[in-house]
Amino acid sequence: MNKTRLEAFSDGVIAILITIMVLELQAPHGADFAALRPLLPIFLTYVLSFVMLGIYWNNHHHMLHLMERPTGSILWANLHLLFWLSLIPFVTSWMGENHSAAVPTAAYGIVGLGSAIAYTILQMRIIAVEGPRSRLATAVQADIKGKASLAMYAAAVGLAFVNQWFSDALYVELP
Amino acid sequence: MNKTRLEAFSDGVIAILITIMVLELQAPHGADFAALRPLLPIFLTYVLSFVMLGIYWNNHHHMLHLMERPTGSILWANLHLLFWLSLIPFVTSWMGENHSAAVPTAAYGIVGLGSAIAYTILQMRIIAVEGPRSRLATAVQADIKGKASLAMYAAAVGLAFVNQWFSDALYVELP
Amino acid sequence: MNKTRLEAFSDGVIAILITIMVLELQAPHGADFAALRPLLPIFLTYVLSFVMLGIYWNNHHHMLHLMERPTGSILWANLHLLFWLSLIPFVTSWMGENHSAAVPTAAYGIVGLGSAIAYTILQMRIIAVEGPRSRLATAVQADIKGKASLAMYAAAVGLAFVNQWFSDALYVELP
Amino acid sequence: MNKTRLEAFSDGVIAILITIMVLELQAPHGADFAALRPLLPIFLTYVLSFVMLGIYWNNHHHMLHLMERPTGSILWANLHLLFWLSLIPFVTSWMGENHSAAVPTAAYGIVGLGSAIAYTILQMRIIAVEGPRSRLATAVQADIKGKASLAMYAAAVGLAFVNQWFSDALYVELP
Numbered sequence: 069m070n071k072t073r074l075e076a077f078s079d080g081v082i083a084i085l086i087t088i089m090v091l092e093l094q095a096p097h098g099a100d101f102a103a104l105r106p107l108l109p110i111f112l113t114y115v116l117s118f119v120m121l122g123i124y125w126n127n128h129h130h131m132l133h134l135m136e137r138p139t140g141s142i143l144w145a146n147l148h149l150l151f152w153l154s155l156i157p158f159v160t161s162w163m164g165e166n167h168s169a170a171v172p173t174a175a176y177g178i179v180g181l182g183s184a185i186a187y188t189i190l191q192m193r194i195i196a197v198e199g200p201r202s203r204l205a206t207a208v209q210a211d212i213k214g215k216a217s218l219a220m221y222a223a224a225v226g227l228a229f230v231n232q233w234f235s236d237a238l239y240v241e242l243p
Numbered sequence: 244m245n246k247t248r249l250e251a252f253s254d255g256v257i258a259i260l261i262t263i264m265v266l267e268l269q270a271p272h273g274a275d276f277a278a279l280r281p282l283l284p285i286f287l288t289y290v291l292s293f294v295m296l297g298i299y300w301n302n303h304h305h306m307l308h309l310m311e312r313p314t315g316s317i318l319w320a321n322l323h324l325l326f327w328l329s330l331i332p333f334v335t336s337w338m339g340e341n342h343s344a345a346v347p348t349a350a351y352g353i354v355g356l357g358s359a360i361a362y363t364i365l366q367m368r369i370i371a372v373e374g375p376r377s378r379l380a381t382a383v384q385a386d387i388k389g390k391a392s393l394a395m396y397a398a399a400v401g402l403a404f405v406n407q408w409f410s411d412a413l414y415v416e417l418p
Numbered sequence: 419m420n421k422t423r424l425e426a427f428s429d430g431v432i433a434i435l436i437t438i439m440v441l442e443l444q445a446p447h448g449a450d451f452a453a454l455r456p457l458l459p460i461f462l463t464y465v466l467s468f469v470m471l472g473i474y475w476n477n478h479h480h481m482l483h484l485m486e487r488p489t490g491s492i493l494w495a496n497l498h499l500l501f502w503l504s505l506i507p508f509v510t511s512w513m514g515e516n517h518s519a520a521v522p523t524a525a526y527g528i529v530g531l532g533s534a535i536a537y538t539i540l541q542m543r544i545i546a547v548e549g550p551r552s553r554l555a556t557a558v559q560a561d562i563k564g565k566a567s568l569a570m571y572a573a574a575v576g577l578a579f580v581n582q583w584f585s586d587a588l589y590v591e592l593p
Numbered sequence: 594m595n596k597t598r599l600e601a602f603s604d605g606v607i608a609i610l611i612t613i614m615v616l617e618l619q620a621p622h623g624a625d626f627a628a629l630r631p632l633l634p635i636f637l638t639y640v641l642s643f644v645m646l647g648i649y650w651n652n653h654h655h656m657l658h659l660m661e662r663p664t665g666s667i668l669w670a671n672l673h674l675l676f677w678l679s680l681i682p683f684v685t686s687w688m689g690e691n692h693s694a695a696v697p698t699a700a701y702g703i704v705g706l707g708s709a710i711a712y713t714i715l716q717m718r719i720i721a722v723e724g725p726r727s728r729l730a731t732a733v734q735a736d737i738k739g740k741a742s743l744a745m746y747a748a749a750v751g752l753a754f755v756n757q758w759f760s761d762a763l764y765v766e767l768p
Binding site: 070073076077080081084085088091140143144147150151154155157158161162164165166169170171172175 | 250251254255257258259261262263265266268269270271274275276278279290293297300301304308
């Protein structure tokens with residue numbers, strides 16, 4: 069198998085996901101600044117998700133750069149990550165339209181948590197294949213930040229039911 | 244002709260197909276978990292189609308890796324496969340919205356069958372060009388699974404008119 | 419400048435165009451075969467446009483393969499071609515929904531003609547840059563088919579006002 | 594880090610942006626030329642934005658060609674540019690539907706200005722990393738046109754409130 073096609077396919081999917089979210093930003097009917105106001109929460113959620121997908125692309129780029137070559141199981145772990153990322157536009161749009169509601173905010177956190185877990189699985193798969201002395205294993209040895217981010221997403225899902233502003237604060241922190 | 248562009252174009256088309264299906268998952272109007280319930284069959288069909296396209300991308304990746312270089316007829320056999328795959332979002336959306344109906348379930352099977360046939364034609368085209376001793380020909384010699392999957396899709400199309408749950412079970416098995 | 423990025427960008431645009439047309443094929447509300455009937459002209463136009471874009475991708479692939487390296491003017495001639503191709507989903511959808519109408523059929527022909535002219539301009543630009551002894555110039559020396567196709571698109575635009583079936587026949591012939 | 598993936602991802606995003614704008618051009622209900630007339634301002638805005646994104650792709654292509662290799666900060670400066678470009682379809686659609694209105698015209702200018710600033714930041718980041726004797730630094734030394742374009746976008750935003758035709762004229766000039 070070759071690494072280039074795995075990178076190209078992942079780049080394609082992430083590029084499309086980061087771009088189709090903008091389709092949610094539908095041109096308002098009015099033509100003044102007031103017409104933009106209802107779009108503000110949708111816009112802010114868009115910015116948040118753009119940054120989140122940007123971080124994933126960035127980290128994915130680094131991780132695959134350190135990987136030697138993909139195996140079948142790495143390919144599937146990668147598709148599993150892309151599946152979770154593909155749900156980001158949906159929860160972005162739901163949270164954007166229902167900004168002060170607990171369940172959409174929690175749903176955003178669940179997809180964030182799922183993506184973080186899928187990313188960790190992909191990392192573990194590559195290390196399992198390439199051994200504990202591989203370049204990637206050495207690089208992530210002290211990846212405390214990664215583990216902290218898993219815990220924080222889990223917290224955000226719970227806090228959404230207390231007050232969704234706690235969750236929003238965590239989402240903005242997490243990048 | 245060069246193989247890289249054929250791979251890049253196929254990657255692009257499959258990446259877009261796997262991603263635009265998520266546009267069907269429109270954010271519900273309500274903001275509680277109950278609002279998600281009507282989306283469940285659409286979501287499950289999305290998962291099924293995501294896995295199916297993932298498998299095609301995976302297999303396509305392996306097949307082209309073994310291929311030496313494309314000819315004109317291989318290019319067209321590849322476009323023919325991409326055409327069938329491009330219908331997956333349509334049948335996904337139709338079956339997702341009419342889950343207990345026979346005809347959409349059968350339509351899903353017809354597109355699955357068409358894709359499997361197109362994949363087989365592409366494989367046969369490459370082997371016809373590169374000869375029976377080529378790397379691909381050796382690799383697929385005993386591809387009983389491929390032929391079985393053709394038969395099962397054909398069965399699923401018929402069974403949809405008896406009871407669509409039989410077909411659903413086959414679709415989930417087929418990956 | 420490098421040729422790879424020009425190819426990758428063109429592949430990206432054509433892959434997206436060939437794929438977003440399928441978004442026009444919206445899942446019908448009914449769940450029987452009769453529900454598919456109104457989709458038939460849209461589906462047939464989709465097939466026609468898929469083949470047309472497939473041919474352009476195929477020819478573009480060959481032409482750029484013979485090109486040495488792009489200049490600024492070649493880049494713009496290529497963008498000009500992509501612009502015309504980007505109108506294909508629009509006319510596909512218009513003609514698909516108004517199948518027996520003269521103006522949409524003529525509009526389809528105008529976009530087809532524009533694309534063919536833009537393709538010819540790109541070819542002429544590359545030959546102007548690389549000289550009459552370049553590989554591309556030698557290959558297209560006797561490109562009578564290309565010139566015939568320009569004439570036929572022009573005819574199809576006119577014939578649409580006589581009877582759109584003449585035009586449809588020409589469009590199907592042209593690939 | 595490697596330059597190829599940065600280019601491929603940017604190509605993907607720009608290719609998608611330049612293409613999804615055409616989804617705004619929805620097939621009219623009527624089937625005569627009169628039905629096309631309300632689409633004219635949307636079409637003209639589409640052409641303008643297509644050219645604008647084409648210029649960005651073109652310039653981006655040149656700039657990255659001169660760059661040695663990306664760092665983390667260059668990656669983020671690039672994502673920042675892609676973010677501004679991703680807003681072009683939104684303002685295109687808003688200005689296209691409200692052609693004689695001041696605020697959408699100004700919004701178009703703000704996104705144009707933001708994109709131009711983001712492009713300048715990316716250029717400055719690369720030069721800061723690679724030093725004043727790098728190939729890129731030498732090439733842009735006398736980039737008066739770039740600075741003029743910043744000033745003109747700022748002017749267009751202001752003029753939109755006087756008369757949006759001034760702004761339109763500037764937008765058409767700017768490429």
